[in-house]
Amino acid sequence: MKNAFLFCFLICYTAFGQANLPVEVSLFFKGEKLELEKWYIYESEKQNEKDENVDSVLFESLRFYLSGFELTKKGKSVWKEKESYHLIDAENPASCQINLNFAKNTDFDGLKFNLGIDSITNSGGVKGGDLDPVKGMYWTWQTGYIHFKLEGKSNLCPTRDNQFSLHLGGYSFSQNTMQSLSFDLKNPEKAVLELDLSDFLRGIDFKNLNHVMSPGAEAVRLSQQAAALFLLR
Amino acid sequence: MKQLLYLFVLVSAALLAFRNPKEKLFTIPKKWPKPLYDFSQNKLSEAKIKLGRALFYDPLLSADNTISCASCHSPYNAFTHVDHDLSHGINDRIGTRNSPALMNLAWKSSFMWDGAIANLDMQSLAPISHPDEMGSSIEKVVSELNRSALYRKAFYQAYGDSLITGEKTLKALSQFMLSLVSSDSKYDRVMLKQEQFTEQEARGYSLFRQNCAACHREPLFTNDAFANNGLPVDPSLNDCGKMKISKKSADSLLFKVPTLRNLEYSFPYMHDGRFKKLSQVINHYVSGIQHSKTLAPELQKPIILSSNEKVDLLAFLLTLSDKNFVFNPDFAYPKDFFTPAAKD
Structure with missing residues (x-):
């Protein structure tokens, strides 16, 4: 049976050929390539006039899921990646390179994907690969993936060791944190997704918000904020 | 016609090939609903x-x-x-x-x-x-x-x-x-007409159907839903149940309706194990219900049972014990796996 598939695949391959679109995720802080474990200085938004607004921040880890990649033409889907789940890990450069493979004659002018994992996969049975719970991106005390995880230290955090951890997830109804993103693709040869974390921090009041570890309104708001970081170059 | 024959042979060969040789690793008991697991x-x-x-x-x-x-x-x-x-x-x-x-x-x-x-x-x-x-x-x-x-x-x-x-x-x-x-209790055998309830168990069964079966629905003896069954809140735990997950006040004090099968073996009872004996559980439903906003609608009206009826109900509940389940050697500690030498 496997051979038959392989045979069909080869026929298709020779007849139509394959094309690909490399999608690169590029992480920045204030326009500089993001480095983990490095102290950055930035101006936070003042909550009060009197507040000190110069903060130092250090990121220990940044991991998030991109899923459901689609190519579109005039807004209509022309190709969908199968089993499309990618865990992006700032610590692992290979994870920031996604390669989409599709038939050569695919005509497209747009790219669609989700930040996070859809609710059916969230509530379904266990899966392998990037979705394997050993990746540490699954909540154990309740069902659901952590869609976006940012951990580090900020001098503004009145917590032990100035730590903050933002674990954004939640899949059901009003708690759903998955964000859909779509972009026009000017260059059909390569897509570079840029995220600048300094923009993310601008909307966070670290003094009062430093631990988000369950689904809810905060997680939804921060997920929308995280989704707004994505720019396509 | 010949092609049809070929097709038939092919299909039957395929079916045979895919049939599990030691089949029935999982059987749906008679008259039970379809399982939900995929x-x-x-x-x-x-x-x-x-x-x-x-x-x-x-x-x-x-x-x-x-x-x-x-x-x-x-x-x-x-x-x-x-x-x-x-x-x-x-x-x-x-x-x-x-x-x-x-x-x-x-x-x-x-x-x-x-x-x-x-x-x-x-x-x-x-x-x-x-x-x-x-x-x-x-x-x-x-x-x-x-x-x-x-x-x-x-x-x-x-x-x-x-x-x-x-x-x-x-x-x-x-x-x-x-x-x-677990599907081999006396209750199951009675339902399959292989055995009969005693008179007391039969009286208990009819009380069960009147008072308990709405939530503890046959044949699984649960409706797989959540309910506030009127337990006073334990101040040392302050457990609000489903609300912790859903963050909705309508889910305050709602807990999963557990199955009643094998009750005899599975004491203590309730989400916080507060009742050690089945008689305490029955007494709770008869005289201990605490009214609150989210109390299950099924419990709004009091359940009235005489002391004889309580004993009858208990007799029925004990027919849900499944010895073959509890003592099934296939479910016990797998000695052979951990100490293969023991086989010799």
């Missing part, structure tokens, strides 16, 4: 069930190798923990809820007293990771399993690949838990 994503096999059973009994799953799933889910207690009102983990740590009895899990749509977990495969992550239970993590469990020659072999036999992953580990655990079907 078996197509985790095809049962004898080797995987065997592997899951070994994992279930192995304290390797806990941080200090002292606690296995079976520590709180012992077969002889219908896979729960007697003598403990609340769960009991590593270093004698005590949890906040009573460990539930495990059976007929393929028919459940969610897990935990508050329904926090939506899929059986993911359920095991909770006790493995909880600091008051096994205090470990699936990452650690998988890396330890990968270091064990015994498990590499067992995973190879089950999956044709000795590389152990979280997915394979959790699926094997699900397979063993899915095999825990």
